[in-house]
Amino acid sequence: MRSHELTQGRTFGxxxxxxxxxxxxxxxxxxxxxxxxxxxxMFIAGFAxxxxxGTCEQLTDPAAPVWSKVxxxxxxxxxxxxxxxxxxxxxxxxHVHVSVGLKEHSATGHxxxxxxxxxxxxxxxxxxxxxxxxxxRIPNPALNDVPLLHFDREE
Numbered sequence: 001m002r003s004h005e006l007t008q009g010r011t012f013g014x015x016x017x018x019x020x021x022x023x024x025x026x027x028x029x030x031x032x033x034x035x036x037x038x039x040x041x042m043f044i045a046g047f048a049x050x051x052x053x054g055t056c057e058q059l060t061d062p063a064a065p066v067w068s069k070v071x072x073x074x075x076x077x078x079x080x081x082x083x084x085x086x087x088x089x090x091x092x093x094x095h096v097h098v099s100v101g102l103k104e105h106s107a108t109g110h111x112x113x114x115x116x117x118x119x120x121x122x123x124x125x126x127x128x129x130x131x132x133x134x135x136x137r138i139p140n141p142a143l144n145d146v147p148l149l150h151f152d153r154e155e
Contacts, residue, residue, distance in 0.1 A: 004151035009038070009129035015122060022047070022117035023094065026083075029127075030092045036085040037135040038128050040096065045077040045123035050100055052112040065144050069115050075100040076107070079114060083127075084135040084149060093137045093147070 012033065016025040022045075030036070054070035081096030096114040101107035137147035 007131045009131035012127045014125040016119045020119045035129050037130045038083045040081045043125040046120040047075050048118045048120035050117045051115040054112050074103050084137045
C-alpha cells in the first residue's frame with residue numbers, strides 16, 4: 001500500500017460541450033488552468049460514442065490486464081478518476097472509470113476503464129486539483145507494465 005496526505009488546491013466545475021472529445025477537452029481545461037494533478041470525484045455525461053476496456057473472448061490469463069476495447073453508442077454515464085502529471089510529455093495522465101447505460105437497450109449497463117468518448121449534449125465534471133505531493137504514474141514491470149499511481153515525497 002502507498003499513501004500520502006494530499007493538499008487540495010482549487011476545485012472546479014467544468015462542462016464539456018456537445019461533440020467534444022472527452023479527453024481532449026479535459027487536457028485543454030487542465031492546460032488552460034495549469035492543473036497538473038487531481039481527482040474527479042464524479043462526473044455525469046451523455047456520450048454519443050465510448051470505447052471502454054473489455055472483451056467477449058476467453059482470457060488466456062485472467063490476472064493480466066485486458067487491453068482490448070468495446071465500442072458503445074448513445075449512452076448515459078457516471079464516472080470518476082485521477083489525474084497525474086506526465087513530466088516527460090508535459091501533459092496530464094488521466095485514469096478514468098465509467099459506468100454506462102445503453103439508452104436504447106433498457107439502459108443495459110457496462111462498467112470499465114474509459115479509453116475514448118464523444119460528448120452527446122453535455123458532460124458535467126467536478127475536478128479537484130491536488131497542490132501536493134506530485135502524483136505520477138510509474139509502469140510496474142511485475143504487473144505487465146500497468147502504470148500505477150505514485151506520490152512523490154516532499155522533502
